[in-house]
Amino acid sequence: MRQVDVAIVGAGSAGYTALGLVKQHTDNFVLINEGWYGTTCAKIGCMPSKVLIQIADDFDRLQKMAVEGIEGLDNAHVNGAAVMQRVQTMRDAFVEKTIAPWQKLPAEQNLNGRAAFVDPNTIEITYRDGRTELLQAKQYILAPGSRPVLPEPWQDMPGVVTSDTFFEQASLPKKVAVIGLGVIGLELGQAMARLGVEVMGIEMADTIAGISDPEVLNKALELIGHDFPLYLGQAAQLEQTDNGIQVSFGEHSVEVDQVLAALGRRPNLDTLNLASAGISLDQRGMPDIDPSTMRIQDSNIFVAGDATGQKAILHEAADEGRIAAYNVMQALQQGDAKHYQARTELGMAFTHPNIGFFGQRFDQLDPENIVIGTYNFNMLGRPRVMQEFEGLIRLYADKTSKRLLGGEMIAPRGEHLLHQLAWAHQLNVEVADILRLPFYHPNIEEGVRVALRELAKQLYDEPVEEVVQA
Ligand SMILES: Cc1cc2nc3c(=O)[nH]c(=O)nc-3n(C[C@H](O)[C@H](O)[C@H](O)COP(=O)(O)OP(=O)(O)OC[C@H]3O[C@@H](n4cnc5c(N)ncnc54)[C@H](O)[C@@H]3O)c2cc1C
């Protein structure tokens, strides 16, 4: 039986990051990956979705140009097939770049098969041709990602797509029901709507994109609702018809060509048969993973990326891959696992305007202990020039420490505002210190300053001097 120092399962963003570090330490490793290479992010996730969103944003700007004196735009229209061709061409380029490191691995270390534990020390690899191989590693890094949730009756229904298949289409559909208005449903639903597809959005919960602040939610429903109708608090039923799919929810029933099911993603750890490794699992079938070490209990198994069932976003997958690899190297040298702190949490939907949060969300905070600063984009010059003057920023600060705790927003260029606020949050400085940082004029960041000033008025007895004393 083959024996190695390290076995990494999953050639995604988490596995890729771990591999880069493990390689520096030992040559005695294997990478096991089932199915295609190229990562969820590059092939069916972050990147193709951002290409589609960019095209939708560009098309939308044409309408804004008309009021700026730019003429001759009346004939502009969307060629759905060309749009999807552009998405696929760019996606293929991203995938090609992503698979280069795997292609450089010698064949005996790059195993294209499914891994699963057969006992606490051994995994079995099942190759595509049905062959199997047993392998033992001193340490394991499991990074098998996640898959879309899809109820069984919907699985073979023609016309039902998930983000796994959406980007493969030859053209844009005509009429779509987007079921699930989390990040994927909102991003793709809005982009399609802005490209002329008739879209309706149906969500079981009473919020979209995980927004917990009721004021931000109201603003988001208003703004995203301009692009397509949103039905909240409704779970949909599907029925196949001669012409498509009948979607029923609440009082409504409508026939569509296509359903985009965006109901969330499920960790792929269940494919690894962890029970055979002697790992105890909770009711959801998940092991107890320490987020500061990425280790399962006291085992030689580390988990990273979407497979943890925690923060299913790319930079977190990469960090978890790093932490798992650092600790695998520690373990190979008989060292104790090192504990790492999480970065400030940051999440965003690349809708228009961007929706997102940093730090703690509104519903995680005690209203008694916080003050709130807001900005609602009705006055600033630069957003008006850009014709993007609608949004709402809500920042939360701790009454005692006078530090930012978090914030939620729907805001033009919110992706950048969220980064700056997350950096300030992680540096753990007082609100007054953030106000003493430079703010250029005219800029959207001036809106953040308005919200910070509102916080400062509530936090300090004296007005804050916004210039640093020499
Ligand atoms: C539509 C969409 C848009 C997204 N947009 C963004 C975004 O804008 N920003 C962002 O930060 N995140 C985004 N994400 C999330 C991001 O793509 C993921 O968090 C990230 O790709 C997870 O990486 P991973 O390494 O955990 O998994 P993956 O990249 O999925 O890699 C897992 C690999 O493991 C393999 N595997 C599974 N089981 C086994 C097994 N038993 N044996 C061997 N191999 C196995 C799989 O085949 C796969 O190759 C998006 C996701 C989607 C779906």
Ligand SMILES: NC(=O)c1ccc[n+]([C@@H]2O[C@H](COP(=O)([O-])OP(=O)(O)OC[C@H]3O[C@@H](n4cnc5c(N)ncnc54)[C@H](O)[C@@H]3O)[C@@H](O)[C@H]2O)c1
């Ligand atoms: N910009 C980004 O960073 C980005 C973009 C896309 C995806 N992602 C990642 O991908 C993950 C998966 O995205 P997602 O949007 O599929 O999941 P999600 O968990 O964000 O949203 C799924 C939504 O579907 C709803 N839902 C579930 N079952 C339903 C039903 N039967 N009927 C109606 N609604 C139902 C849920 O209430 C939830 O709001 C996210 O957790 C996110 O981390 C990130």
